[in-house]
Amino acid sequence: MSKIPKDQIKEQKLKIKRRSDDKFAYRTVIISCVLSIIFFVNSLFFNVLVEIGIFSVFSNSNILFGILDVLIKVSTILLFFLFMMISVGNYKELTGKPIGWKELLLLIVLSLGQALLNLWVFAFTFIGLFVIIIYLYLVQEL
């Protein structure tokens, strides 16, 4: 017969689970943050340095290259937003509070701000952010 009460074992198991959850969440915070930094640097290259003409990527362009150019620029911003939101969400979870509208709004403004130099990139980024937020909202509700 075990001398440790059943409640204590349960509590210990819960503690271990919480610790492993925290570890997992912390790892997610770091990995997502690193990924968002990578996409941020890419966004800086494509949305500023290429846009103002310091570097050229598709100079020998036709309409297909134009579409590809916009697609790359929009993707870098949206991926920055997505990974940053995952990172901040997990960070907030670890501190005991859920991510609020204030943080979300700041992320949206900073993401849209990256697309200021190209109207097409701005428009598609706006649509992309809207779709991501709606998707996450619906997933959360379900």
Added chain:
Amino acid sequence: MRKTAFFAFIWIILLNITIVSSFCIINSSGAAVEIDPEFGKAPIIDGTIDDSTGEWKEAYKDEIALNDLPIDIWVMQTNRELFISIQLELETEYHNITEFIGILISANASESVEDFVDARFIQFYNISSNNFTYYDYYINNSLFLNDAEEVGQGAGKLDGDVSIYEFSIPIGQYYTNGDNETAILDYENSYAFNITYGDRPLYPEGILKSEIIIININPPVKNEIILTELIFIIFSIIIFAIIGILFGFYIYNIIKLKEKIERLRS
């Protein structure tokens, strides 16, 4: 049921033929293309397209055919000049040693032969050594005569299989040598340009293929637009800097959080 499917099939075919043939009619009449040039940074007229500096990046780009000869045409303008680049891709052995590209400029949007009053040619004398000369002629009763004053610039270069021709034509500028020698391009007007290709330095006898395009010259841009662009660039840089600072702050918080978690665990 079968009969209905058969009639539906016939209707689809007829509809397709109607749509396709209507496009054919549009393409076969008048100028090959009407171009609204984009404003951009003036390129260096040297027959080379420098990708590293984004030369011709803002240009309107299209592909047209001089009869059966496909060419790439790039058009761009600044407040003072119109820039046209023509690129002709042929296997090296098919480039004629004395190949040329010419631009005949109409006094207006008319495509009648008698309205073409000005001609600019980039004539190669030995294309393999990039030996070329830029000519500015005026056209009088189908005779090509030298201008007293050469206007504009032109340069050509054979780069691999592609021969690149670059022209610059002044806009809104008048000349003392007599306006009848040079087509004056005015803002907010349309002009017909006859793009010609030939294989020997004889004009017009050497011209083998040609196609007419219409270019609408845009009014000059005011400095306000440049100022707005500058403001947007500054805003963009500020936002990227803010994100960079916030990243630093966020990483600092992540490290602090790790310490906090470890403290709670112990």
